Amino acid sequence: MSSQPSLRRRYISDPAFKFFKKVLPPLSITEREAMEAGSVWWDGELFAGNPDWSTLLHYPKPRLSSDEQDFLDNQLETLLGMLDDFDIVQERKDLPPEVWEFMKREKFFSLIIPKEFGGLAFSAYANSTIVSRIATRSLSAAVTVMVPNSLGPGELLTHYGTEDQKNYWLPRLANGDDVPCFALTGPEAGSDAGSIPDMGVVCMGEFEGKEVLGISLTWNKRYITLAPVATVLGLAFKLQDPDGLLGEESPLGITCALIPADHKGVEIGERHNPLGLSFMNGPTRGQDVFIPMDWVIGGQDYVGKGWRMLVECLSAGRGISLPALGTAVGHLTARTTGAYAYVRKQFGMHIGKFEGVAEAMGRIGGYTYMLEAARTLTTTSLDMKEKPGIVTAIAKYHMTELARTILNDSMDIHAGRAIQLGPMNYIGHHYFGMPVAITVEGANILTRNLMIFGQGATRCHPYVLQEMEAAANPDSAKGAEEFDGLLMKHIGFATKNVMMAVTNAFTRSRFNGSPVSGETADYYRQLSRMSRALAVTADVSMLSLGGELKRREMLSARLGDVLSHLYLASAVLKRFEDEGRQQADLPFVHYSLQHCLHQCANAFDGAFNNFPRKGVGRTLRTLLFPIGMHYDAPSDVVANQIADLLMTPGAHRERLTHLCYVGTKESDPIAIMERAFDAMQGIKPLEKKLAVAAKKGQLPAKGILAERLEKALELNVLTKDEVEQIKQADALRSKAIQVDNFDPSWFADTTKSAVSRSKKGKAA
Structure with a gap:
């Protein structure tokens, strides 16, 4: 018996171990920290090929606490009534002073700060709901609220700050005495935050009349939201200690510090113009600015640990803030476009009755249902204290892209009503603002091509990361022994997935299990099949390409699309069950799930057609889809059903668009459309x-x-x-259906400003 393991090692494991060490890419320090900082959640189930759907359905339903609901019913509604987005963007180019004061006083900037420091300590779901609802009224106001409640001093201090730092700064941030910003992005480091060139050097310097150990900082940052009005600056930089004053080797790596904005040498206050929106965004610079060592977030013990801190906080913010904006666009466009398509007539017909318009309305309604489902499932993961980097990357990329698509559809349907900016226009500023969401916290191209599958293939796979760690073990003998056990499990895992994938192919997934009956049951079966196919394709891709897979971004993106649409479909199924299987919502459910399955099939088709190794793609297609990929796009029948639902008042419309702020004032633009819609229905x-x-x-x-x-x-x-x-x-x-008109003097008054005062010479 003892000879069997040794023979296995000799002829199978050890040769595989050598091959593995050769083909797999080494994990860089930043990649390792990024993976270790996150956690694997439902994405791991989907990636492994055998998702346990009962696990998904037993995740907690999203709910607001009584305190959170009270805040939404009172402070939030009051704020929404104070906002006039045309005035903010086109007239003031800033929030009114009374809005700034109200936000500070009512703790809109401290949703995530613990209660013991004066904050509200709201859930991720509540945070997301608040931002989404504000965003249906004003993107500028929503961005202003969301930034202090995602990556920033508040979150970093809460998790990593010293007791002195928490006790001093958190109460001031909670009550609005201080306004924070966090400076990460610069001219040479955007999505690749790990390459920031901003530098700090450990040295002795003078502070408050004494010579103390500290850091001489030089930085040049841009795109920093709230920087023009911030009173405290969070800063990420690389730290060196050439004289060994900390007793560590130089360089020490990325470090985060907190600096008062009025500190000598801090340059702050100038503004960018982010596509005309009026949230505060601008650059900050500093040259040889000395700060004491205890301004490092977490103190000296956290010197060099900034990258880990940033990755953990970025994944949470990426799963709340930007998906909230995308979801808000869905609620806004579904409600207003449905109403407008009924109110507006051409050729004696409601324009929503034209099939070309109905096709676009089908996308708006179906995608909106999916956006809300993904928002709630993603915040559920965060409220379960997970740090699912892959899930939040999926949410950020796909939810902002879906929002861009339905904004284009809504613009097409509203036509001239949408392209004339003015107080009556409720979607124009969102059209300008969506590219901002798509760009920040990792440009979408990078997120899709490098992060979702690129990190997911290693992080979510049940064995690959452990195998990589075994291969990297400096004790080669011990590493080979660990690898042997993992390899046997991996082979069993892969064999089972191949057998089940082939069975699914010839039975059309009829024998896959489903936790429910009814119209959605077959979707569970088909998604399980897609999950198996992804697991097999991922294993073959990693085996045949090894380290080259990192550079094959188009293949990585397509396989990431499969994982992403499996996640979005899961969210739709979860929402449908959580909300009591509302039969009126089935057209939205069918549209969303048919779309996701169709996108999975398209992604596999593209991956097989373009697989870098000759013959591998054809073999995978024959193995996994031998009788074709029969997953059609959503049908015209379903699109027409959704169009009719969007143009019909009722509980289904309220469920779909419940985050959209309508307003009660005579001048509220959405309220004007709603009154006309109700009257025309009457x-x-x-x-x-x-x-x-x-x-x-x-x-x-x-x-x-x-x-x-x-x-x-x-x-x-x-x-x-x-x-x-x-x-x-x-x-x-x-x-x-009217649009706004302006006296010519308005244009003269509002075009005098920015060009003559811009400081082009100082731009980075």
């Missing part, structure tokens, strides 16, 4: 009477409405009260 039976009379030849089918109504009254087709009701509805309709 006269639907009367319009049918007119249509029947026109069909009988009693009335003209088209023409001036007042004349048709007068004739209808004469012929007793309508009563006097019914005629009046139609006139009132038509007046509201007419108001809702």
Whole structure:
């Protein structure tokens, strides 16, 4: 018996060990820290090929606490009523002073700060809900709120600060005495935050009249939100200790410090112009600025640990803030576009009845349901105290891209109503703002091509990371022994996945399990099949390409798309169950899941057609999809059903768009559209009477409405009260479809400003 393991080692494990060490890329320090900082959650189930759907369905349902609900019902509603986005963006180019004061006083900047320091300590779900709802009203205000509650001094201090730092700074941040920003991005380091060139040198210097150990800092940062108004600056930089004053080797690596904005040498206050939006964003610089060592976040013990700190905090912020903005766009466009498509008429028809418009409305409704589902599932992971870097990368990339798509659809449907900026326009500023969300916290191209599968293949695979660690073990004998056990498990894992994938291919997944019955049951089976196919393809890709896989970004992106759409589909199924299997929502569910399966199939098709190793892609296709990929895009029938639902009042519409702020003021633009929508719905039976009379030849089918109504009254087709009701509805309709006009003097007053005052010579 003892000879079997030795023979296995000799002929299988040891040769595989040598091959593994040769082909697999070494993990850099930053990559290792990024992976160790995060955790594997539902993404691990999807990547392994056999997702346990009961695990997904037993994750907690997202709920607000009584304190959180009270804040939404009171402070948040008050804030929303104070916001006028046209005034903020086009007139003031800033939030009004009373809004700044209200946000500070009511702790909008301290949603994540612990209660013992005066903060609100809200859940990730509440944080996301607050940002989403504000974003339906004003992106500028939403960004202002979200930044202090994601990556920034508040979160870094909470997790890593010394007791003295927490006791001094957190109460000041909680009550609004201080406004924070965090400076990470610079001209030479955007998505590649690990390459920041900003430098600190450990040295002795003078502080408050005494010579103390500290750091001489030089930095040049840009795109820093809240920097122009910040009173305290969080700063990431690389630290060196050439004289060995800390007793460590130089360089020490990325370090984070907290610096008062009025400290000598800190340059702050200038503004960028992020596509015309009016949240505070600007550069900060400093040259040979001396700070004491105890300004390092976490103190001297955390010198050089900044990258780990940033990765942990970035993954959380990436899963809350930017997905919240994407979701807000869905709620906003679904509600307003559905209303507009019913209110607006062309050729005597509601424009939503045209199939070309209905096709776009199908995307808006289906994607909106999926966006909300992904938002709630992602925040659930964070509230479970997970740090799922891959999940949050999926959420950030796909939710901002979905938002861009439905914004384009909404712009197309609103047409001229959407391209004239003014107080009546409720989506124009969002159209400008979405590229900002797509760009920040890792540009979307990088997120898709390098992060989701690039890190997921190693982090989410049940054995690869452990095998890499065994291969990297300096004790080669011990490493080979560890590798032997892992390899046997890996072979068993891969063999089972291949066998099940082939079985699924020929049975069309009929024998896969489903935790539910009904119309959604088959989706679980098909998603399990896609998960198996991904596990097999990932293993083959890593085996055949090794370290080259890192450079094959297009292949990595396509396999990442499979993982991403498996996650988005999971979120849809989870939401449908959490909300009590609402039958009225099934068109949205079908659209979302058909879309996800279709995207998985397209991604596999592209990966197999373009696989870098000759014959491998064809073999994978034959093995995994021998009778073809029969996953069609959402049907026209479902798109038309969604279009009708968006144009019909009811509980389904409220569920789909519950985060959209409507407003109660006479001038609130969405409220104007809603009043017209309700009024037009109210006269639907009367319009049918007119249509029947026109069909009988009693009335003209088209023409001036007042004349048709007068004739209808004469012929007793309508009563006097019914005629009046139609006139009132038509007046509201007419108001809702109008666009804004300006006196020429407005343009003269508002175009004098920025160009002459810009400081182009100082731009980095």
